[in-house]
Amino acid sequence: MVDTVRIEDAHARYKGFFLNLKKTSRDAQQTLHPQIYTDPDFLEVELLEIFQKEWLCVGRADEVPTKGNYTTTKLLGEPLIVVRSNENTIKVLSNICRHRCMQVASGSGKTRGFSCPYHAWRYDLEGQLINAPLMTAENFSLDEHRLKEIKSEIWQGFIYVNLDGNAEPLAPRLTELDKILANYHTDEMIHHFVEEDIWEANWKALVENFMEGYHLSFVHPGTLRPITPTKQAKKLPDGPGFTAYAADYEDGYTARRYDHKDLTEEERNRSTLFCVFPSQVVSQSPHLLVYMAIQPLTVNQLKIRWSISVRDSEMIETEFDKLLTLWKQVNQEDKVKLEILQQNLTSMHADTGPLAQEDLEGTIKDFHRYLAKRLNA
Secondary structure, eight states: OOOHHHHHHHHHHHHHHHHHHHHSOGGGOBOOOGGGGTOHHHHHHHIIIIITTSEEEEEEGGGSOSTTEEEEEEETTEEEEEEEOTTSOEEEEEOSOTTTOOOOOOSEEEOSOEEOTTTOOEEOTTSOEEEOTTOOOTTOOGGGOOOOEEEEEEETTEEEEETTSOOOOSGGGGHHHHHHHGGGOGGGOEEEEEEEEEESSOHHHHHHHHTOSTTHHHHOTTTTTTTSOGGGEEEOOOBTTEEEEEEEOOTTOOOGGGOOTTOOHHHHTEEEEEEETTTEEEEEOSSEEEEEEEEEEETTEEEEEEEEEESOTHHHHHTHHHHHHHHHHHHHHHHHHHHHHHHHTTSTTOOOOBOOOHHHHHHHHHHHHHHHHHHTO
């Protein structure tokens, strides 16, 4: 049970910091106070005020390409089923049987419906209960016991859910990002790989790390510096639901073999990185789409569901293994640094510090201002 008094106290302790952040000029903006990454009570505030109320990514639409395809996941402790229904629409259902709360599905695959392994209650692809063996109670009705449907939305081929069901539509907050991505045709990318991992770090630290180009040359000297060095980072327009920057390619690097014909010369020679607030970070390049859906487990631990999609299926046979190896190495380089960082945030000498100029850390400023808005709503 949530201790509301304790949570209200944590909210009050940090409210002044975020109020000041909203008033601070972008040129003078500082990093967040270290305790905001280490205080368990503050994480509870974030869970209540952000994660329960916002849109969270759970996958790609082409992970469930045809009727009956489904996949399962757990989001902030909630077991979910993502399924292509009989109506050929994607639904997100609670993976909790309406009888005794057993999960009715596991893994992924293709099915005509879901059968609870405990007492064999069966549900169709819409979540409607269609059979409950030996249930003869006079007032029992199949129609009244369907799986709960979770509010969902698809944008650019990504599937999002809103756990409390009260969020305003997502797409209108991302109209400017649609313009940035238009020529990439993000919704047409072909899903090929997904993996989950646990990092011993605060969720905000990973969002910040992914979304700034300042660290690229220094943390990734052998992997990303030859492709997207720090000096090539450029801030892109932002909006109420996102921030973005471009990582231009070093001279001599090209991903053109599989690019889309609509891309401009500038777009062919960069990766476009963006964050859909609060916790989805994405790298869209001409040939590759890589994203992380980040969720906090504890104040010091996060889970990522990271996935790769390709522009052309030919890439899967010719060069995907090489690209996957590169991204795994990049992730490991970031993981090592962030896990050390998390330990250092509890030091008696840890304090706020200045953020760099717009092209290098302007995206972090956008993220912090988003947090300030949500936590002072």
